[in-house]
Amino acid sequence: MTWTSDELMTVNAARALAGARTCFVGIGLPSAAANLARRTIEPRLVLIYESGTLGSKPSRLPLSIGDGELADTADAVVSVPEIFNYWLQAGRIDVGFLGAAQVDRFANVNTTVIDRGPGRPEGRLPGAGGAPEIAASCGKVLLVLRHSTRNLVGKLDFVTTVGHGDGPGSRARLGLPGAGPVAVITDLGILRPDPETAELTLTDVHPGTTPDQAVAATGWPLAVAADLRVTEPPTEAELTALRRLAQGAPDA
């Protein structure tokens, strides 16, 4: 089978959920990946959406976090204050899965405004949503976004959500309980924070991608891990499940 770069990204994002019990799911790319994980590598994964659903089992990919099916198939539906206070803030959720507009070398995220240069108004993005507290309180965080110098930038125009702040020790100083971002999955490969410097480093490339391509598509001098790996090609089962999801087809 052949595949697209977006499929490589989503398949690898789903694989990153192996071993997770509970996942707070952002809409868009994270939702596609989390639903794919539930159909492939982690069938018992509990999907939690900020609209207040615990344990959603949608048969097709929801367009929004409010699609009725998320509530209809959930183990429990709670109010929005409850989902953020009792479930997220209380540290009950293993993995936070987020998309982003801009990410910097310490995996901090901007989803608020883009600086378009002198004399031009700031470009408006949707804003924070649940991200600042999801990234603070989940056990760990996964980010998924397309790889480009526009998205992976040297300096954020605005810090909406803290990843590793300004480097090692930053999260502890800020009092952020979770471990923060452990992987950024893109359509070219996977970036992980270096254990010493907390700086995002290219640890994996997808089949058919060179490390130079990833470096060229990154807005800071991207370090490449000495033991750079190549991700396993998508399996037929993964691609079939993903395409069924993307087409809005019900569960096989």
Added chain:
Amino acid sequence: MAEIRSLRDAVAGLVHSGDTVAMEGFTHLIPFAAAHEMIRQRVTDLTLVRMTPDVIYDQLIGMGAARKLVFSWGGNPGVGSLHRFRDAVENGWPRPLELDEHSHAGMANRYVAGASRLPFAVLRGYRGSDLPSRSETISTVVCPFTGEELAAVAAINPDVTVIHAQRADRDGNVQLWGLVGVQKEAALAASRVLVTVEEIVDDLTPAPGAVVLPSWTVDAVAVAPNGAHPSYAAGYTVRDNGFYQSWDAVSRDRDTFLRWMDEHVLEEAR
């Protein structure tokens, strides 16, 4: 006690120009019919409060009804940008829009404080974020028991909260279920409460997970069947995802947007 009124009378009686208005419904039960009636009645200079502005506030903002927006996520869910919201913020069209911007956790807790009639709420939030630098309603407080520094967010107490629910009884007791969002908190935080419903029934039979707002917490109930469209009312209607997708093209261009509003919202009054 809630009065059962026509939507036109209820909006005229409860929603005034210059008010702070919260219209809640977290992706479900969004009170579109009430917003359209507000647009027809030319209510203006509003401070609009809502966690997820959605297409409903894109329409109010694009029609010039708002001077300020208090929110936490302003996109078209699963589709992309809210173009009227962006045009107002970036270019001041049709008028400048002041922002007070939060995270979802912050907004939810602001409503909780408002409903509790407390001046503020505490949460572990905003740590390291630039958001507090742009908001007057985010600060910090030190826990008197542990010494931990926590985020403090100012209570929201709207002049009026508007929500849509599945049904009410003839006494004006209101029942809603499914994704119940933050509507209970938004209603109990407000000075006045307007609820549109799919139908009025003789008896409110219990529904799993339902929220009931007793009649004495509500000022007016108005029947507005399909009043959440293109959002939905669980058990009555389904979300019109096609509408949300088509709104992208309608709202991208100022004239196309104005023509659409004229044809689909304003014309009903003529």
